[in-house]
Amino acid sequence: xxxxxxxxxxxxxxxxxxxxxxxxxxxxxxxxxxxxxxxxxxxxxxxxxxxxxxxxxxxxxxxxxxxxxxxxxxxxxxxxxxxxxxxxxxxxxxxxxxxxxxxxxxxxxxxxxxxxxxxxxxxxxxxxxxxxxxxxxxxxxxxxxxxxxxxxxxxxxxxxxxxxxxxxxxxxxxxxxxxxxxxxxxxxxxxxxxxxxxxxxxxxxxxxxxxxxxxxxxxxxxxxxxxxxxxxxxxxxxxxxxxxxxxxxxxxxxxxxxxxxxxxxxxxxxxxxxxxxxxxxxxxxxxxxxxxxxxxxxxxxxxxxxxxxxxxxxxxxxxxxxxxxxxxxxxxxxxxxxxxxxxxxxxxxxxxxxxxxxxxxxxxxxxxxxxxxx
Amino acid sequence: xxxxxxxxxxxxxxxxxxxxxxxxxxxxxxxxxxxxxxxxxxxxxxxxxxxxxxxxxxxxxxxxxxxxxxxxxxxxxxxxxxxxxxxxxxxxxxxxxxxxxxxxxxxxxxxxxxxxxxxxxxxxxxxxxxxxxxxxxxxxxxxxxxxxxxxxxxxxxxxxxxxxxxxxxxxxxxxxxxxxxxxxxxxxxxxxxxxxxxxxxxxxxxxxxxxxxxxxxxxxxxxxxxxxxxxxxxxxxxxxxxxxxxxxxxxxxxxxxxxxxxxxxxxxxxxxxxxxxxxxxxxxxxxxxxxxxxxxxxxxxxxxxxxxxxxxxxxxxxxxxxxxxxxxxxxxxxxxxxxxxxxxxxxxxxxxxxxxxxxxxxxxxxxxxxxxxxx
Numbered sequence: 001x002x003x004x005x006x007x008x009x010x011x012x013x014x015x016x017x018x019x020x021x022x023x024x025x026x027x028x029x030x031x032x033x034x035x036x037x038x039x040x041x042x043x044x045x046x047x048x049x050x051x052x053x054x055x056x057x058x059x060x061x062x063x064x065x066x067x068x069x070x071x072x073x074x075x076x077x078x079x080x081x082x083x084x085x086x087x088x089x090x091x092x093x094x095x096x097x098x099x100x101x102x103x104x105x106x107x108x109x110x111x112x113x114x115x116x117x118x119x120x121x122x123x124x125x126x127x128x129x130x131x132x133x134x135x136x137x138x139x140x141x142x143x144x145x146x147x148x149x150x151x152x153x154x155x156x157x158x159x160x161x162x163x164x165x166x167x168x169x170x171x172x173x174x175x176x177x178x179x180x181x182x183x184x185x186x187x188x189x190x191x192x193x194x195x196x197x198x199x200x201x202x203x204x205x206x207x208x209x210x211x212x213x214x215x216x217x218x219x220x221x222x223x224x225x226x227x228x229x230x231x232x233x234x235x236x237x238x239x240x241x242x243x244x245x246x247x248x249x250x251x252x253x254x255x256x257x258x259x260x261x262x263x264x265x266x267x268x269x270x271x272x273x274x275x276x277x278x279x280x281x282x283x284x285x286x287x288x289x290x291x292x293x294x295x296x297x298x299x300x301x302x303x304x305x306x307x308x309x310x311x312x313x314x315x316x317x318x319x320x321x322x323x324x325x326x327x328x329x330x331x332x333x334x335x336x337x338x339x340x341x342x343x344x345x346x347x348x349x350x351x352x353x354x355x356x357x358x359x360x361x362x363x364x365x366x367x368x369x370x371x372x373x374x
Numbered sequence: 375x376x377x378x379x380x381x382x383x384x385x386x387x388x389x390x391x392x393x394x395x396x397x398x399x400x401x402x403x404x405x406x407x408x409x410x411x412x413x414x415x416x417x418x419x420x421x422x423x424x425x426x427x428x429x430x431x432x433x434x435x436x437x438x439x440x441x442x443x444x445x446x447x448x449x450x451x452x453x454x455x456x457x458x459x460x461x462x463x464x465x466x467x468x469x470x471x472x473x474x475x476x477x478x479x480x481x482x483x484x485x486x487x488x489x490x491x492x493x494x495x496x497x498x499x500x501x502x503x504x505x506x507x508x509x510x511x512x513x514x515x516x517x518x519x520x521x522x523x524x525x526x527x528x529x530x531x532x533x534x535x536x537x538x539x540x541x542x543x544x545x546x547x548x549x550x551x552x553x554x555x556x557x558x559x560x561x562x563x564x565x566x567x568x569x570x571x572x573x574x575x576x577x578x579x580x581x582x583x584x585x586x587x588x589x590x591x592x593x594x595x596x597x598x599x600x601x602x603x604x605x606x607x608x609x610x611x612x613x614x615x616x617x618x619x620x621x622x623x624x625x626x627x628x629x630x631x632x633x634x635x636x637x638x639x640x641x642x643x644x645x646x647x648x649x650x651x652x653x654x655x656x657x658x659x660x661x662x663x664x665x666x667x668x669x670x671x672x673x674x675x676x677x678x679x680x681x682x683x684x685x686x687x688x689x690x691x692x693x694x695x696x697x698x699x700x701x702x703x704x705x706x707x708x709x710x711x712x713x714x715x716x717x718x719x720x721x722x723x724x725x726x727x728x729x730x731x732x733x734x735x736x737x738x739x740x741x742x743x744x745x746x747x748x749x
Contacts, residue, residue, distance in 0.1 A: 023402070028402055028403070029402075029403055029404070029405075030652030030653075031405065031709075032695060032707060032708060032709035033707070033708050033709065034408060034708055034709045034710070034747070035747060035748070036747060037746070037747060037748065038748055270404045270406075313406075315406060330406060330407070331406055331407045331408050331409075332405075332406030332407070332408050332712075333408065335709070369411075369746035369747055369748075
């Protein structure tokens with residue numbers, strides 16, 4: 001009698017676990033294409049445009065050529081090069097231009113595989129400081145610091161910031177001031193190539209957010225499930241972190257005196273959110289997300305990712321006066337089955353146009369005909 | 375021994391059926407809102423704008439005040455307490471500020487026992503036939519008269535006085551729980567039976583939840599009378615015809631599909647394409663200019679079921695889909711609008727004309743949106 005009851009109970013628990021797992025994979029839910037206006041691919045971008053940040057003059061910096069040790073075969077087959085591109089919203093027909101990197105000592109362009117980026121804007125002289133996370137193969141992750149020279153349109157490499165050898169795989173960073181930033185540690189199982197993917201499934205809470213104060217790394221937010229993109233509110237009081245596994249955007253209030261953060265809001269995203277950006281008007285967050293994670297994994301691990309479609313979605317989260325998300329007014333600005341762009345990771349808006357970036361696919365430019373409802 | 379096996383099998387069967395039902399009710403589903411442009415609600419309509427038909431010049435007929443004999447008692451009470459009336463409105467989408475006009479209905483023949491009466495008029499699906507010889511428009515409307523069998527009413531439209539003259543009622547035992555009608559001639563049409571049961575609410579619910587495919591499409595012509603041209607469908611709702619008259623589109627709501635039939639010389643229907651739609655379509659309206667189809671759909675079934683039972687309390691998510699056709703087949707699909715039910719609940723019909731999207735609902739409002747996205 002007892003054994004029968006136990007059997008029923010274990011079957012019930014197993015069924016529930018399978019259901020939850022299928023939810024994290026995004027297997028249910030079928031969505032339709034829709035666009036906010038005329039959208040086109042930007043020519044010459046084939047190996048990703050993972051993170052984008054746009055300056056107040058309409059120039060956007062984009063990282064391209066994402067790669068980690070899990071996908072070495074793909075990197076080799078397609079000769080993927082890590083690059084930083086410049087797109088000018090005021091001159092969209094010029095497309096995305098590869099910025100030449102003027103290297104100093106110690107910076108090896110061939111080992112540069114960029115991921116998240118954050119830019120400290122210099123409004124007076126345009127000499128923006130561009131910080132990019134790089135995953136050089138066989139070496140620990142680094143943050144590369146560049147200065148943008150507006151006259152020569154070059155990125156001058158200033159220094160490589162080491163993060164400490166055994167932290168894990170980093171994802172994105174958010175600058176507070178020069179050489180001071182918050183950075184997400186997405187996965188700690190980095191000693192074997194594909195093992196990090198386990199952390200995108202199992203809620204092991206091994207991820208965290210660190211703060212680099214110029215000299216050392218301090219753990220600010222521990223025990224996160226696969227944190228991905230990170231972004232600061234305009235007044236630097238709130239930190240937005242995407243939990244890739246939980247499919248949520250967490251909003252924290254930063255407590256700099258105690259080196260900690262207080263969780264204020266958890267926004268349910270229903271898709272796996274990647275990077276976070278602020279709209280030009282500063283009234284909403286834009287998140288590039290992966291609605292169907294299983295398809296994204298197939299796309300990510302394919303030898304030729306361009307052949308495997310993964311749905312893309314851009315979600316707009318309006319903010320209230322205190323920079324918290326107004327969940328009832330969330331809208332989706334763009335959805336594509338993967339034909340135009342696969343694996344969207346970020347989006348940026350400037351002057352009625354939108355750029356949508358992807359992890360390893362194309363870069364899309366949309367003319368926004370639709371205004372936000374509220 | 376055998377009893378145990380039989381019992382176990384029956385329980386397993388019942389269990390899988392329940393799981394299927396719960397899954398189809400869509401409790402696990404979530405979608406994001408998005409609109410093609412700024413939207414406004416029409417203040418004149420509070421209780422439904424369930425079905426449309428649009429003429430090539432932009433004139434659109436809208437049915438309002440839906441009630442079915444198989445709806446719940448709570449709904450019927452709400453209906454009568456709100457003083458809702460069955461009516462047909464007309465608007466012209468050509469003008470930038472579309473204005474609604476309620477059509478006066480004139481009954482030619484005095485209402486005999488069981489004949490057409492405005493008090494019991496509850497319109498649903500609608501289709502218009504333009505007679506080129508006579509030069510007039512005939513409106514075919516599905517009617518669910520109170521405590522009587524469903525039937526099709528035929529009206530003649532007088533554009534000068536904005537009146538409808540009731541001409542004829544089509545009744546027959548083959549017309550069961552009607553949903554929509556598609557005119558194919560001055561006195562001929564296809565009609566969809568969403569369910570077989572049309573009198574008892576209890577048996578209607580049983581048929582619905584047993585997922586029995588007893589829905590059908592009926593053909594009526596003067597020469598051949600009433601005949602069942604397609605049977606074995608899973609809750610067929612909307613029906614539409616292509617511009618050229620060669621293809622018939624049948625929406626399956628619970629079956630979550632669109633069936634494309636090619637129409638024979640004798641009006642027989644041959645299945646040409648089965649298009650899976652992961653949502654529950656209500657009706658399809660033909661774009662008179664491009665020949666595309668616009669569909670009002672109910673993406674989350676449990677919300678719609680609750681909404682039709684208690685419209686004041688429950689909102690239902692609304693969804694508009696745009697289908698492009700090539701040689702009759704559906705070749706592309708885009709979502710034009712998704713709303714959580716705040717702007718409009720239970721969208722059942724939609725059409726785009728002159729960059730205006732008109733969205734109607736079964737028992738809620740009527741909404742017009744500017745279409746800023748490329749169509």
